[in-house]
Amino acid sequence: MSEKDIQEMRMTILKAIEHDSRVDLNELAVRLGLDATDIANAMSDMEKEGIICGYQTLIDWDKTDDERVTALIEVRVTPQRGQGFDSIAERIYKYPEVDSVYLISGGFDLMVIMEGRSLKEVSQFVTNKLSALESVLSCATHFIMRKYKLNGTVLAKKHEDERILITP
């Protein structure tokens, strides 16, 4: 296989598994017109290269008894000489409470997404840990009230097939 073919196959596989990582490889091979061994090898290569970073489960926790809150925190920081935002970002993402950290263009610098058991738990984290960091200038915390759509999946309502059963 040429380099171009490999890249093309990788993209095809990634698109196919992006929203369903549990798909059976033999079935995927049939659907994509590829060889199952080639798919398995490509996936394992992409895992090693860090292109595929994990296989997670999309859960709507609101439908469970589990109490949890998600917060988006806009953080303004002072970049450090020679390191830019990387070292402060690292100090923040090392906290296990923190789910995601993005560097943002515009009115603030880092977008931190975190989950906690309660408002209080999140507030304490922001006050005691995040704001206390030396280079953090300010934090604005937004609590998520309802998740309508998550990673491309609509949580709000199920899609129903309303087509009539037989049409020419």
Add this chain to the structure above:
Amino acid sequence: MRDPIAKKVTEMKSSGIRKFFDIVSEMPDAISLGVGEPDFDTPWHVRDEGIYSLERGRTFYTSNSGLMELRTEICRFTRSHYDVSYEPASEVLITVGGSEAIDIGLRAMLEPGDEVIIPEPSYVSYVPCTIMAGGVPVIVNLKEENEFRLTASELKDAITPKTKVLILPFPNNPTGAILERSDLEGIAKLCTEHDIFVLSDEIYAALTYKEEHVSIASLPGMKERTILINGFSKAYAMTGWRLGYACGPKRIIEQMTKIHQYCIMCAPTTSQYAAVEALRHGDKDVEEMRQAYNERRRFLLHEFKRMGLTCFEPFGAFYVFPSIKEFGMTSDDFCTSLLKAKKVAVVPGTAFGDCGEGFVRISYAYSIDNLKEALGRIEEYITELRNR
């Protein structure tokens, strides 16, 4: 009292699908692979344009031919995708679905007694529309061994001095067959030699899985004798918007527009605005849907092969057309008993012409999970038949 109904209408057969639909609708929990429309919703940006046009109060008629903006986009599209150029002002007519274009195209062209060559199995409306237009349908029975393509020699055998129009329904509903350039060249040659006009129903053109669709209108000498029919239903998942179009020589489009003007006035305005958006920014959506259909197509064929069900590989539309001849039942009986035994609805091949006997149409406009469930039941059913 006199019979209020015209004889040619009473004599018109009601669609074979209709009868089957009545049985299925009594079974609300049946799962169906019988639908001839996409399972995708119209892409949101297209729906949004429709909504926006309503918000802006664009609730008036358009010109009879349709919005100039849309006709211009259509011409750009046929040029870039199918290599055939039309003049927006005089060679395009926006219709209420491809169906209207079929009807008025035939009405515009046929004199009483003119023969229309119709390859079958094919969509249900060609024969009745031909008859209503005063024409005489001449059926060509396509063969499985030719992958349900229309061959030049089959066409040649059907031509008589009275032949005026050939209907070319490819990519085909119900077989999924396509015609490639080499197939079309032989057909085009015959049409030129015998001075036959072509009504090319290319509503599934966007959905091919081998070479890119070739329109017969793009072949040398064919544009002037072809009405190219396409629309938005299948490519952009816009069936309910009822929007199609016909492109062709000015003289024919002009006369079709006259009929359209008197019986329709103009195609739905909201749909026309949405369609402009579809043509301008919808290529990516079409490609995504095409790939999804292709995955399901491969999956279905693989499963049929595993079950030992004979099926040629179709490269167009979203249908497969497996043979059920090994079970020694008519298509009607097979479908009815499959429905009763396993609650799976597929459509008898005979709904699309007598030569569909021994075949069933299975649509893959369904999610893979849906297909799996239905295939599981079909497998149980045919295993029972084989062990009988």
